[in-house]
Amino acid sequence: MVKNKTPQLPLAGVRILDLSMWFAGPMCTRLLADMGAEVIKIESVGHVDPWRGPVSVEMARLQFPARPENNRPYDVSPGFNLENRNKYGITLDLRHPKAKEIFRNLVKISDVVVENYSPRVMPKLGFSYEALKEINPKLVMMSLPALGSTGPDKDYRAFGQTIDCMSGMAYLTGYLGEEPMLQSGLSYGDPLSGMNAAFGVVAAILRRRRTGEGIHIELSQVEGLIAFNADSILDYTMNGRIRERMGNRDRSMAPQGTYRCLGIDKWVSLAVPSDEVWQKFCAAIGNPAWTQEARFGDAISRYENQDEMDKLIEGWTLQHNNYEVMAILQAVGVPAGPGLDSQELLNEPHLNARGYYEIKSHKVAGSFREIGPFALFSKTPLHIRMAAPGFGEHNEYVLGKLLGISAEEMAALQAENIIGDKPLEKQQGSM
Amino acid sequence: MEQVLSGVKVLDLTHYLAGPYCTKMLADYGAEVLKIERPFTGDGARRLAPFYKDDPRPENSGYFMYLNTNKKGMTLDLKSETGKEIFRRLVKEADILVENFSPRVMPSLGLSYSVLEKINPELVMVSISNFGQTGPYRDYKATEIVEDAMGGWSLMVGHLDREPLKPGGNQSQFVAGLFAAIACVSAYYGALISGIGQQIDLSIQDAVLYIQMYPTSILEYDKVIRRRYGNRVGPFPSGILPCKDGYIGAIMVVADKWPVLCEWMGMPELINDPKFATSGARALNIDELDAIMMSWTMEHTQEELFREGQKRGLPFAIPASAKMLLESKHLNERHYFIEVDHPVTGKIKYPGPQIQMGDLPYTLNRAPLLGEHNEEILCGRLGYKKEDLMRLREMGVI
The missing domain is CATH 3.30.1540.10 (formyl-coa transferase, domain 3)
Known part of the structure; x- marks a missing residue:
């Protein structure tokens, strides 16, 4: 294959449809977007990413009194805006037949689909991997069910704290001899799963370049995190020892x-x-x-x-x-x-000397310092190129420009609430 | 046997945890990883517990065994001219080089990226270090607990009136290792298209802060400095409570499950009690709520609470020990743990795949013994003769 000899971001030219919400899936696509992939995040007017926080102005005022006030509080969320920078954002109610058609057209022109629903949702929408592969045989699909799509507990519900417990992480964290402790500032299973997923996606597109084949990747969030405590697992399988909480102490050295x-x-x-x-x-x-x-x-x-x-x-x-x-x-x-x-x-003087924080003004939220890329790439430096999308901000670019849907059709879709730039009803949000 | 990274050639100069985890990810998913260790002593992880039967011999470290599956291993003294020459020949053929020395080491060996890119312009070199290759702390020393602290993690774990806690295990190093693996495959993908390699400077501190739940953004937007809250992680109720036979993760998260929880506890009167009816009210009265819930959890076992909670759509979980994980019916039906045969230990179980790549196979071959593949690499790949090996051994190069 001919090499173009032009420095470009590592994942430039890779288009990713992102159906994920909350933390794990968006962390995966944040990494891919930071490295240059074109990520299109899909929400709907009836199903806002909970990380956007309160939808109502009153609720936002009550919960976050110091946050800059705005009549679109769902565009002014620190977590959402960090996790979704460098991504495009559209709305599309996938339950509607017209939306399904649009989604299938997007799948045709994309390389990757990322989703973190429970294992039953995508097949129910008509978007099992088998169905999507018929539209795009080279498609890479990434699914992140909490416990995997097989096994007796596959349909169990899990959030980051659940995974903290189920993976053995909480058991090993805590004061010496006291109760297990959650990672209270961090829903650790989530970013970790997002990282594993990002690795999986890039490995799969590498393979696709070699073989021309698509693949469905699955990740059990619990299993990905168990690997990070392999020493505890091997101490048990080699020596029968159950490792307990050690506070801040080491197993052999002091202080x-x-x-x-x-x-x-x-x-x-x-x-x-x-x-x-x-x-x-x-x-x-x-x-x-x-x-x-x-x-x-x-x-x-x-x-x-x-x-x-x-x-x-x-x-x-x-x-x-x-x-x-x-x-x-x-x-x-x-x-x-x-x-x-x-x-x-x-x-932090060291972080600042390395240029760790960047500012990219957000149309609605304003300008804030935000943490930058995860590593320094010498020839294709990564940056925040684009602030997080406002709700439905890129409907025009994605549906109009990429798919060629006319302004009249867009207006009709909006009238039916299939697309939109405001959440439909007062949804509570979570963060 | 085809895998996602089949055909990718990785040269591995890493030691201890972060670097070896990175190259383990690459090796386990099909890359050809050649691990280079220093002669005689090898990777420092060979001296890290757990040891088989608690006997700290260099081929007994379970940590090393786990972190170096599916790799080939050779020894090479990079301080010797002959060692450097062999290394440069290996670089020429490699797609990816990973190293986690402190930042001054590679340049002092004359093997900085600017030197290596002349040998192989498409080389992707990933350098992992505690604080990065540049900046005022580049030469600072760190161990896991220091990385946990300076990445903004430990101040968030533990009780507010007591000392912050490091998360269990060696999380910051593993996190950095996984980020490095992502950097490897991504930069390599870019290099395949552009023909241009590059060096990636991965600081463990940067990596740890990247995954935190945005403390700096919260400060910027909300003017709030986040602190640690023990097991009280909202939305409430949510946390770890004692129960009849241990502890239970009593986790709700989604506010509309509150009536379900009250019915299950047999306390429907709490549903509309103004002290608990909303997330906000529950947060204000969390001491009282915890006491009520504890009187209920103490009447039940972990299994009862976990299964019944999940049946009702509540994301409850048991904080699992290593033993519970190894005995988990769910994990075992998925064949998650994989038996690996090793001359020291015989067959023992290791954690298995982090990701399942469709129907592609995933296997774990044991870690290399020190210098195990010297002959295969030097004679088979680089054309040295057996007599040369003797000489190199005598010179201490291998």
């Missing part, structure tokens, strides 16, 4: 922990992985007398006496702010860093 610093809810995390680093650590904190005591004299003693050692370390960290502790310890090569909150993350 390792998160220690309080000067200020309100300020913390530093540090680890001392070897004797050599221990010597550096002691020197960096000024060799206080306790560091010379026999009970901390070697790795095994330090591990056995870490309760007392942690208190002594915190006695030192409490005299400094979190960034000072990092600077003092990193200067001698001890792994240490502050537990960053969102304000610190925005102000």
Whole structure:
């Protein structure tokens, strides 16, 4: 095949129809969109992505008093606007026969369909992979059911927290000897599944380039996350040991922990992985007398006496702010860093020096700093090229320009609520 | 046996967790991965627990075994001139190179991307590091707990009045590894079309922040700094509560399921109780609601609550231990866990596929022993003779 020798975004020219909502599916397509794919997100006037938040102005005001007020609150959602940047957005009520026809026409001109409904929904809409493959034999379809499409529990419901539990993640997270703990700031199963899905989609289009064949990829969100705790699985299958919650401790080295610093809810995390680093650590904190005591004299003693050692370390960290502790310890090569909150993350000198945040003005929401791409690509740098779509914003581009539907037809579709640029009724939204 | 990444050639200089997970993804889905380890000691992950029978020998690490399935392994001293020469020949034939040394190592070996792209202009090189190849922290040291903290994750886990928690396991490194795998296949796809390779600088800190539930966007839009809320993750009720024989994830999420939950608990009077009738009210009275729910969960077992909840459309779940996962009827009927035969352990079960690629096969072949494929690569692929191997071994190159 002839190579065009022009630098272009890695996934330029790949068109993706995105039926997914919430977090997992949109994370998949966010990654693909960030890398240059043309992602067309499909919502409907009766089924708004819950991540758009409240549909009514009053509800938005009540729930998010500091959020910039707007008569289209569903276009002013931090989560939605982050997760869906670089995507086009249209509305299409897929239950309607005319919409089904339009969707089939879109499938014809697309490379990939991503959906994260429960396994029964797509076949019920008439869009099983077999049906779509007849329209487009080279189609790659990505489905992300929570527990897979086979097995006794396949129809069970799951959200991120459910998957946190089912995958073993919650069991391994928590204070030493206490209850299992959710990843409270993060619906971890979701982004993780989105990442696995993005990997699957790109691998499949690579194969398609080689073989000319489409494929239906399926991902069980639970199984994708179990893999991330393989050490716990293998400790059981090799040694019969059930790993329990360890708080911030390591299984073999000490000290390792998160220690309080000067200020309100300020913390530093540090680890001392070897004797050599221990010597550096002691020197960096000024060799206080306790560091010379026999009970901390070697790795095994330090591990056995870490309760007392942690208190002594915190006695030192409490005299400094979190960034000072990092600077003092990193200067001698001890792994240490502050537990960053969102304000610190925005102000973070290192992240800013690397240009991590970008601003792309959103027509309705305005201009905000947003986290940028996941990695720096040397020859085809990734950027936020386009803010997230307002509700139904690209009906004209996608239906009119790509499919050639006339203005009159569009008006008729709008009159029947098959398309539209405002949600139909007051839907609650979730975020 | 055809797989999605059949024919893709990957040169793997990675060690420990993040890099090897990346190349494991590539290898498990069909790429030819050649892992290069340093002679004698090998990948540091060979010294990471769990060890088979808790015996910490280098071929006993379960972590290493899992992370290096389906790869071929050779040893090579990249500090020696001969080692570099062999490496450059391998680069010439590779599609993708992955490394996770600290940022100064590859340039100091004379093997920076700018050197390698002259040998192979279509090469995709993915460099994983704690804080990236540039910026004021590029030389900073980190372990998992430091990455969890600086990616904005740990401050969100745990109780607000106590220290933040690292998530269990080594999540930040795995997350970075998976991102690196995505970068590999995507940049390679781009290179196939354009004929132009590139280097990808993947910072674990960037990667971890990329998946968080948008704390910085919430601050920008809503002027709220998010904190950790223990197991109280709204919309309520939602969280982990004690029950008769352990803990249960009592999760509702969707507000219109509240009447279903009340009926199930046998407390229909709560449905319209002004203290609990709306999400907002439940959030304000969450202590009282948790106490009510706990009096009910304590009367039931994990299995009862999980199955009956799911039957009623509530996304309840049991926080599963490794044992429960291995014994799960659902996972076993899907044949999720895969037995791998290894000379040290015999047959034991590993976690299986993260993704199912249609009907294409997925198999796990065991990780390579240290230097296992030296002869195959050097003699079979690069044309060295057996006598040369002796010499290279004596010189410490392999």
